[in-house]
Structure formats: C-alpha cells, structure tokens
Amino acid sequence: MHSNPIFLDNNGTTLLDPRVLEVMLPYLSNQYGNATSRHSFGRAARQALDQAREQVAEACGAHPSQVIFTASGTESDNFAIAGMAGDEQKQIAVSAIEHPAITRPAFAMRAYGHRVGVIAADQFGVVDSNSLEVALEKPTSLISVMLANNETGVIQNIAQLAEIAKSKGALIHTDAVQALGKIPVNFDALGVNAMTVSSHKINGPQGAGALILDKRVDIKPLLHGGGQERGLRSGTENVAAIVGFGAACALIKNEMEQRANITKLLRDTLEKNLKSLGGSIFGDKATRLPNTSFFAFNQIEGETLVMALDRKGFAVASGSACSSDSTEPSHVLMAMGVAPDLARGAVRVSFGANNTSEQLNAFLAVINDEVNRLRQLTAVTI
Amino acid sequence: MTVHTPIYLDYSATTPVDPRVAEKMIPYITEHFGNPASRSHPFGWTAEQAVEEARDEVAKLVNADPREIVWTSGATESNNLAIKGAANFYSGTKGKHIITVQTEHKAVIDAVRELERQGFTATYLAPEPNGLIDLEKFKAAIQPDTVLASVMFVNNEIGVIQDITAIGNICRENNIIFHVDAAQATGKVDIDLEKLPVDLMSFSAHKTYGPKGIGALYVRRKPRIRIEAQMHGGGHERGMRSGTLATHQIVGMGEAFRIARLEMKAENLQVRRLRDRLLAGLEEIDEVYVNGDMDHRVPHNLNISFNFVEGESLIMAVKDIAVSSGSACTSASLEPSYVLRALGRSDELAHSSIRFSIGRFTTEEDVDYTIALMKSKIGKLRELSPLWEMHLDGIDLSKVEWAAH
Numbered sequence: 035m036h037s038n039p040i041f042l043d044n045n046g047t048t049l050l051d052p053r054v055l056e057v058m059l060p061y062l063s064n065q066y067g068n069a070t071s072r073h074s075f076g077r078a079a080r081q082a083l084d085q086a087r088e089q090v091a092e093a094c095g096a097h098p099s100q101v102i103f104t105a106s107g108t109e110s111d112n113f114a115i116a117g118m119a120g121d122e123q124k125q126i127a128v129s130a131i132e133h134p135a136i137t138r139p140a141f142a143m144r145a146y147g148h149r150v151g152v153i154a155a156d157q158f159g160v161v162d163s164n165s166l167e168v169a170l171e172k173p174t175s176l177i178s179v180m181l182a183n184n185e186t187g188v189i190q191n192i193a194q195l196a197e198i199a200k201s202k203g204a205l206i207h208t209d210a211v212q213a214l215g216k217i218p219v220n221f222d223a224l225g226v227n228a229m230t231v232s233s234h235k236i237n238g239p240q241g242a243g244a245l246i247l248d249k250r251v252d253i254k255p256l257l258h259g260g261g262q263e264r265g266l267r268s269g270t271e272n273v274a275a276i277v278g279f280g281a282a283c284a285l286i287k288n289e290m291e292q293r294a295n296i297t298k299l300l301r302d303t304l305e306k307n308l309k310s311l312g313g314s315i316f317g318d319k320a321t322r323l324p325n326t327s328f329f330a331f332n333q334i335e336g337e338t339l340v341m342a343l344d345r346k347g348f349a350v351a352s353g354s355a356c357s358s359d360s361t362e363p364s365h366v367l368m369a370m371g372v373a374p375d376l377a378r379g380a381v382r383v384s385f386g387a388n389n390t391s392e393q394l395n396a397f398l399a400v401i402n403d404e405v406n407r408l409r410q411l412t413a414v415t416i
Numbered sequence: 417m418t419v420h421t422p423i424y425l426d427y428s429a430t431t432p433v434d435p436r437v438a439e440k441m442i443p444y445i446t447e448h449f450g451n452p453a454s455r456s457h458p459f460g461w462t463a464e465q466a467v468e469e470a471r472d473e474v475a476k477l478v479n480a481d482p483r484e485i486v487w488t489s490g491a492t493e494s495n496n497l498a499i500k501g502a503a504n505f506y507s508g509t510k511g512k513h514i515i516t517v518q519t520e521h522k523a524v525i526d527a528v529r530e531l532e533r534q535g536f537t538a539t540y541l542a543p544e545p546n547g548l549i550d551l552e553k554f555k556a557a558i559q560p561d562t563v564l565a566s567v568m569f570v571n572n573e574i575g576v577i578q579d580i581t582a583i584g585n586i587c588r589e590n591n592i593i594f595h596v597d598a599a600q601a602t603g604k605v606d607i608d609l610e611k612l613p614v615d616l617m618s619f620s621a622h623k624t625y626g627p628k629g630i631g632a633l634y635v636r637r638k639p640r641i642r643i644e645a646q647m648h649g650g651g652h653e654r655g656m657r658s659g660t661l662a663t664h665q666i667v668g669m670g671e672a673f674r675i676a677r678l679e680m681k682a683e684n685l686q687v688r689r690l691r692d693r694l695l696a697g698l699e700e701i702d703e704v705y706v707n708g709d710m711d712h713r714v715p716h717n718l719n720i721s722f723n724f725v726e727g728e729s730l731i732m733a734v735k736d737i738a739v740s741s742g743s744a745c746t747s748a749s750l751e752p753s754y755v756l757r758a759l760g761r762s763d764e765l766a767h768s769s770i771r772f773s774i775g776r777f778t779t780e781e782d783v784d785y786t787i788a789l790m791k792s793k794i795g796k797l798r799e800l801s802p803l804w805e806m807h808l809d810g811i812d813l814s815k816v817e818w819a820a821h
Binding site for chain 2: 039041043046047048049050052055058062063064066067068070071072073074075076104105106107108109111112133134135138139141142234239240241242256257258259260261268269270271272273274275340344348349350
C-alpha cells in the first residue's frame with residue numbers, strides 16, 4: 035500500500051516541472067505588469083511573452099509570429115473550428131476519433147448552416163485517407179484530424195491528409211495536444227494551416243495553450259475585446275502561465291528523446307505483462323505515442339478496474355478525463371470497431387518521465403492481483 | 417522616506433497577486449495537480465474540491481449561489497460569453513436589438529459589434545459629461561425588440577459607478593436581459609446579487625489581487641437565465657463553458673475574493689484617504705481637470721487631464737510612476753481615449769490625461785512622491801510650451817486662428 039498515490043494518467047494532465055515553476059514564480063509576485071501597459075511593468079511582461087512565444091514556436095517547428103496564445107487546448111480547438119469554417123455554408127469534416135473539443139464545436143457550427151462530415155478510422159485507430167477523399171467530395175471548408183489520439187496514442191499521418199485536403203481547397207487543422215513533447219512536432223513539415231498545443235500536457239501549468247496559425251489564413255476571433263494577440267485573441271495575457279508554457283517547451287528540446295525512451299520502456303514492459311494476463315491492447319498495431327497504453331480485459335468493467343487500482347494507490351483513466359463523467363464506451367474504440375462489451379473494459383495508462391520502474395513493478399503486482407480477483411468475482415456472478 | 421521607483425499606480429490595469437493568494441495557489445501547481453474533471457482518482461477529486469471551495473468564495477463576495485458562478489479565462493471571455501451567449505439564445509423570442517454604452521470596455525463593445533455583423537442592431541448610449549448614464553436616455557433607447565443591455569458597474573478609466581439598481585429595474589420592467597461588467601467593481605463596491613436586478617455579471621481575478629487568466633460569469637438561476645455556450649468540448653461548467661480548468665488559478669481567484677470580502681471595507685477607507693491626498697496635491701497645479709464624477713466613483717481611481725502639456729511628452733516625463741494614459745487594454749494605440757472623448761473632452765485634454773489607480777500596497781510616501789513629481793514635471797513641460805505662455809498672456813486659445821504652413 036502506498037501512502038502517496040502514483041500518477042499514471044499523464045495524458046490527462048502532468049505534474050508541473052519544478053524548473054518551470056521556478057521560472058513562473060516571479061510572474062506571480064513582483065513581475066505583475068499587464069503586458070499591454072506601456073510602462074516598465076508592462077514592458078517586462080511583454081518581453082516575457084515574446085520569449086515564451088519564441089520557445090513555443092521552436093518546440094512546434096513554427097515561426098514566433100505564428101503563435102497565438104489562448105487559455106487552453108479546448109479554446110484553441112474551438113477557435114480553429116469556429117474561426118476557420120468560413121462564411122460559406124460548407125462542410126466541416128472531422129475524424130471519428132477527435133476529442134470533444136473538436137467535435138462539439140464542429141456540431142455547434144450546424145446552427146450557422148455548416149454540415150459536419152465524419153472521417154472514419156480503421157481497426158488500428160488510424161484515420162483513413164480514403165474516407166477523407168470521400169468526405170471531400172462535398173464542398174468542404176475545413177478538416178480537423180488530431181496528430182496523436184489521447185486514448186490510444188495512435189499517431190496519424192497528418193502530412194498525407196494535409197496534402198489531400200489542400201488539393202481539394204480545404205483548410206486543415208490538427209490537434210497536437212497529446213503529441214507535443216512526446217514525438218517531434220513540426221508545424222511546417224506537417225503542412226497544416228493550424229495546430230493546437232497545450233501547456234499542461236507537457237509539464238507546464240494549466241491555463242495556457244496556443245493555436246499555431248498559418249498567417250495567410252483568414253481566421254475569425256472567438257474572443258473580441260482589447261485586441262491582444264494581433265487582434266485574434268483578446269483578453270489580458272496570462273503571463274505566468276504563458277511563461278511556464280514557454281519554459282516547458284524549452285525543456286522538450288533537450289529532453290524529449292530521453293522522456294520517450296523512459297516512458298516507452300515502462301509502457302512496453304506493462305504491455306508484455308498485460309498480454310500475458312490475457313488483456314487486449316488497442317491500437318498497438320499502429321505507430322503510437324511512446325507513453326500510452328489503452329487496454330481491456332474481457333468481462334471486467336473498466337470503471338471497476340480503475341476504482342480497484344485507485345484503492346491500491348494508482349491513478350489511471352478509464353477514458354479521456356473530459357468524458358469520464360459518462361459510462362458510454364469510448365467513441366474512439368467504437369470508431370475502431372471494437373465490440374462494445376470489450377470497449378467498456380477500457381483502461382488507459384499514460385506514463386510520464388517521472389514515473390519509475392519501481393512504480394511500474396508495484397503497479398504490475400497490483401494489476402495482476404486485481405485482474406485475477408475481479409475475474410473470480412465475475413465468474414461467481416455468472 | 418523609502419520609495420522604490422517606478423511606483424506602481426496602475427491597479428486598474430492589473431494588480432499584484434496578493435502574497436497570501438500566491439501561497440494558497442502554489443500547492444495546486446505542484447502537488448495537487450490533478451485535472452478536476454478526472455473522476456477516477458483522488459488527484460482529480462482534490463482538484464475538484466478546491467475548485468468548488470473557490471466557487472463558494474466567489475459567490476460569497478457577491479452574495480450569489482455558487483451554482484450561479486461559471487469559470488472563464490477572464491473578464492474578456494465572460495463578457496463575450498454573456499453578450500453573445502444571451503443575445504443568441506434569446507434573439508428568437510425577444511429580438512435583435514442591444515443597448516450598451518460608449519464608455520464600456522472594448523470586450524463589451526467589440527462583442528456587440530460582432531453581433532451587429534451577425535445581423536443584430538445596437539445602440540451605443542452616450543454618457544453624460546460626468547460619465548454617468550441618464551436614466552431617461554436609457555429608457556428612450558429601448559425598442560420593442562431590445563433583447564439585451566450591457567452596462568459596466570465601474571468604469572475602468574474614470575472609475576465612475578453606474579446606478580446598476582435603477583438600470584436593472586428598467587430592464588426588468590421591459591423584459592430585457594441585463595448584463596453587467598463588474599471587472600473593476602469587485603473588492604471596491606458592495607455587490608449583492610440577491611438584491612441587484614442583474615441577470616449576468618462578469619468578474620476578473622487579476623483586478624482584485626488574484627492571478628491573470630481566470631475570471632467568472634454569474635448566470636442568474638431565479639429567474640433562470642440561459643446562455644448559448646461559446647466554447648464547446650468536455651461539457652465542463654454544466655455545458656456553459658468547456659475546457660480544462662486551471663485549478664491553481666481558480667484557487668487563487670477564490671482566495672483573492674475571500675480576502676476582498678473580509679478586507680474591502682477597511683481597505684477602501686485607506687485607499688480613499690490616499691486618493692484624496694493625491695487629488696488635493698495635484699489640484700495645487702493650475703489648469704487640471706478631473707475626468708468623471710467624483711461622488712459616484714470608486715476611491716481607487718483618479719483620472720486627470722493636465723491642460724497645456726502634450727500627452728506623449730507627459731508620459732515620457734513621468735517614467736518614475738507606472739500609470740496609464742487611457743485604458744491599458746488600448747494603450748498600444750495612440751488614439752485619444754474613447755472614454756474621455758465620449759465625455760466630451762477635447763482631443764488635447766484626452767491626450768494629456770493620466771489615470772492614477774491606487775490599491776492595497778500604495779503608501780502615503782508613494783502618493784507624496786507622485787505629487788512632487790507631477791508638480792515638477794508639469795512645470796517643466798509648460799515652461800517649454802508656447803501655448804502655456806499664450807494662456808498666461810490671457811489669450812483664449814480656442815479663439816486663435818492658426819495659419820497653415
């Protein structure tokens with residue numbers, strides 16, 4: 035039994051890196067200027083934002099002028115969908131495995147006469163380029179496909195999808211919230227028009243995100259007001275969080291490979307064990323993020339297993355945190371054609387570089403026990 | 417006397433985070449870092465509990481039900497959500513006309529302008545020369561299809577307090593949704609939403625010694641007010657506002673509002689004493705004009721036009737104090753303040769205005785230093801000014817006909 039729970043839900047959120055916190059602290063105390071003010075307090079804040087903008091740009095393979103700071107990944111996604119859908123009532127096509135921060139704003143655009151198309155994914159969790167081509171037979175203003183899925187960790191071939199979209203005159207946005215910090219992300223090479231990134235998934239603070247935007251795209255702001263971020267995102271800049279986001283991005287540069295190696299070793303060891311226990315792993319035939327494992331055991335409810343693990347001191351997720359209120363099977367697994375009964379068993383373990391092999395060993399012992407115990411219970415019930 | 421320059425007198429642009437607030441926030445960025453929407457582990461529960469405690473504190477300051485408080489990323493988002501959300505929800509049943517005021521914050525004006533682009537119509541009421549709204553003119557602006565009115569509680573540039581009760585009653589009588597931007601009001605004026613006839617109210621943390629990047633929108637439950645969400649996703653905040661909540665920032669806002677509730681009475685007395693001292697000192701300078709009503713005004717604000725000095729030179733000359741010329745949110749532009757223009761001030765007087773805003777950490781020494789600095793700098797600038805010389809010679813400058821070169 036552990037006194038402190040062990041956090042294995044790093045796709046949900048991450049522990050703030052102490053080095054990031056240190057950089058942020060002055061902006062929560064004596065460096066408190068409003069970045070729009072022209073006096074020295076304001077100019078100091080502005081300089082801090084400029085530096086963060088460069089750091090975020092570098093981590094994303096973008097130019098600093100392409101970075102628009104927002105309050106979160108959700109806001110960036112909403113901004114991209116509502117802002118790039120255009121005035122003509124064309125289709126917005128989103129993949130079947132998108133986060134609700136993409137699908138919900140897309141469906142909300144139906145009130146403005148847009149139609150929503152869904153691009154299918156295959157059994158491996160990979161978004162299907164043929165399905166995109168079919169979707170593009172209808173006049174389409176915007177498509178959105180995530181770079182790496184939050185549940186399965188499956189990485190999409192965005193560059194290829196971007197080429198298809200562009201050949202049909204559609205804009206393309208990608209949600210790279212889960213990819214940043216785990217795999218190389220290059221806005222330029224992906225060939226997309228806009229890309230969402232978020233701070234709290236990369237050991238930065240909650241409260242900061244960005245939309246990386248090709249400046250040739252005519253985007254409509256979501257928030258109107260003081261005209262911050264070149265008029266594209268009004269509202270007093272959250273300097274401390276943005277500075278933290280920048281610092282977290284700067285750490286990625288030197289540490290991503292090492293983080294990927296650490297988490298991949300943990301993940302692969304876990305999955306070897308899960309397979310020997312008879313578990314099914316979702317998306318493992320495709321290229322995945324190094325840290326993510328999404329799995330299920332027949333006859334064991336995901337929610338039950340998650341709660342059992344929680345009692346033993348391990349924090350894992352049964353779906354994406356944003357939808358863990360609901361007991362519906364994961365829409366991602368449904369899109370992959372997984373049987374609903376098996377899908378209801380889904381559990382997500384997502385590692386961070388601060389997790390250790392000792393923690394994993396403890397986790398393996400507990401999950402072995404719990405799976406066996408729950409199987410016996412199920413057998414009795416049946 | 418220990419004065420550290422530059423002296424911060426720009427509390428209406430943003431406030432320092434109170435050290436007590438920062439202290440309360442830090443554990444939520446380090447150890448309790450869970451996502452409050454994570455229901456399956458204690459990291460999430462701890463965060464959720466902190467979020468709900470903070471919601472209680474925000475509600476308490478304004479005497480609302482915690483269930484009426486929706487978190488946002490700041491007052492700009494609250495204003496956008498309230499105005500677009502209510503206008504869109506009720507346009508089908510009530511109509512498409514909106515009333516607001518020329519002196520509102522840009523976040524209100526630009527949200528209304530955006531609605532105009534979508535087919536709404538709007539009236540931008542002119543305030544009286546003292547910055548207050550004439551209630552009869554407000555009534556006259558009402559049309560049969562008026563759906564929404566938005567009037568700020570306390571003006572960010574001149575600090576005047578509108579009669580929200582009276583305006584709200586008029587809205588009630590006419591079945592108009594009433595939104596109030598209270599970003600500059602919390603911790604400065606008493607707000608009792610059980611009594612105030614207000615349907616939607618915007619709040620910001622960083623104007624009340626909380627962190628930047630967090631705000632809230634009050635959405636009345638009785639009678640129930642509906643808004644159309646502007647940010648869709650995980651369905652946070654009962655579907656009204658999706659997006660992962662920044663727990664430490666919410667905790668910071670809660671603590672900031674708790675401190676405001678406990679300390680605002682004493683603090684306002686102290687701030688008023690300092691503001692009155694500043695005003696008395698500055699009024700010893702000739703040709704200074706206070707902008708905005710002095711009776712219906714928060715004690716934190718003093719907005720003064722210095723005649724016969726040029727605006728940009730004035731700002732350059734007073735670098736030892738951090739103040740605003742016009743609102744911080746628009747000071748990137750060199751346009752004269754639209755708020756002062758709406759009061760009927762000339763371009764020259766609007767340009768040569770300074771907003772001094774005083775707060776929790778301002779000292780008497782700060783004020784005395786500021787008075788001495790202003791006296792000396794205004795004196796020097798005027799010595800260089802031919803206009804000032806003409807004024808001293810008794811020439812009425814408004815009657816001078818300038819020759820073109």
